[in-house]
Amino acid sequence: MAQMTVQIVTPDGIRYDHHAAFVLVRTTEGELGIYPGHVELIAVLAIDEIKVRRIDDENHVDWIAVNGGIIEISKDLITIVSDSAERDRDIDVSRAERAKLRAERELEEAQHAQNIDMERRAAIALQRAINRIRVGQK
Known part of the structure; x- marks a missing residue:
């Protein structure tokens, strides 16, 4: 093979x-x-x-x-x-879920403050957390 x-x-x-x-x-x-x-x-x-x-x-x-x-x-x-x-x-799904909630809060705060840099960082953190949750649940 x-x-x-x-x-x-x-x-x-x-x-x-x-x-x-x-x-x-x-x-x-x-x-x-x-x-x-x-x-x-x-x-x-x-x-x-x-x-x-x-x-x-x-x-x-x-x-x-x-x-x-x-x-x-x-x-x-x-x-x-x-x-x-x-x-x-190796993924701690509960830790990833907490990171997702934290990123969602940060994203909302950044959007409210109209802080583009903070918004971009929070969006990436959210995407990473969602990816870890998805893979950890396989």
Whole structure:
């Protein structure tokens, strides 16, 4: 079976390193499905989930929440560099829900104060929290 190596790197080091038969990511341009032998490319990732179908079992899927980043595909090595990455099993959903509520309050306050910078930061924090909740509930 053809396979690829998937590595996810954050400032804390390598957060994920496994062999995969298929990877699905969302770039800023749209979804990208990757099989072994994919054309080489570099793309900007959106704040979203990454789906990795592992080679050890066709039903084994890892879900990873990333806060954007860069993906590089070179031969059969996929390298993802992101500020943070969390596997579904490692996400504290209740903590993510509290972060979501906090971001919603901050977004509302920023909109009321008409503070564009604060509004942008709160919107990103909200998007990250929602992504973590979605992946954590898989």
